[in-house]
Amino acid sequence: xxxxxxxxxxxxxxxxxxxxxxxxxxxxxxxxxxxxxxxxxxxxxxxxxxxxxxxxxxxxxxxxxxxxxxxxxxxxxxxxxxxxxxxxxxxxxxxxxxxxxxxxxxxxxxxxxxxxxxxxxxxxxxxxxxxxxxxxxxxxxxxxxxxx
Numbered sequence: 001x002x003x004x005x006x007x008x009x010x011x012x013x014x015x016x017x018x019x020x021x022x023x024x025x026x027x028x029x030x031x032x033x034x035x036x037x038x039x040x041x042x043x044x045x046x047x048x049x050x051x052x053x054x055x056x057x058x059x060x061x062x063x064x065x066x067x068x069x070x071x072x073x074x075x076x077x078x079x080x081x082x083x084x085x086x087x088x089x090x091x092x093x094x095x096x097x098x099x100x101x102x103x104x105x106x107x108x109x110x111x112x113x114x115x116x117x118x119x120x121x122x123x124x125x126x127x128x129x130x131x132x133x134x135x136x137x138x139x140x141x142x143x144x145x146x147x148x
Contacts, residue, residue: 001035001056004043008124009071011045023055032060032071036095039083044074058097065107068117073105 003012027033027047035043037056046067053059062070073079083100087093107113 001037001043001054004033004035004045007042007075009044009046009075024052025055025057025059026050026052027059030061030067032062032067032074033057034060034074034100036097036100038093039080039087039095040093042075042080044071046071056094058100064110065105066110066113066117068121069107069113072117072120079103 003014004010005012028050029048031047033043033045033047033053035041035056036058043057060070082103083095084093086099087095108116
């Protein structure tokens with residue numbers, strides 16, 4: 001779970017490989033992984049490679065739903081709030097598959113799902129680029145301040 005960035009669905013590559021201890025699940029490209037431990041962290045990832053993950057991640061294979069749409073849906077504020085409201089456990093709250101699997105979801109037609117996901121990906125990329133430019137600009141200002 002530590003390899004998935006909260007709220008973005010991005011996979012974070014880490015220096016050292018993590019060895020899984022205990023129960024694990026296999027996933028394949030196109031599967032959507034959702035963090036059931038502390039769901040308020042909003043950790044969901046659309047796998048583009050095959051691997052193993054902790055049992056704290058649910059591995060979902062959508063039927064009649066585009067995986068790109070599903071991961072965006074699972075990262076929506078409404079979905080996260082709904083799932084978080086159902087958790088059990090005080091220190092390490094977890095969501096139950098029984099609850100998540102029975103949530104009613106209204107899906108647009110498959111073609112529309114793809115269009116929505118592509119639009120969100122494009123806008124997210126634009127925002128990420130703006131953040132990167134602003135961060136670089138702030139670094140340059142700090143360098144100028146230090147030089148003065």
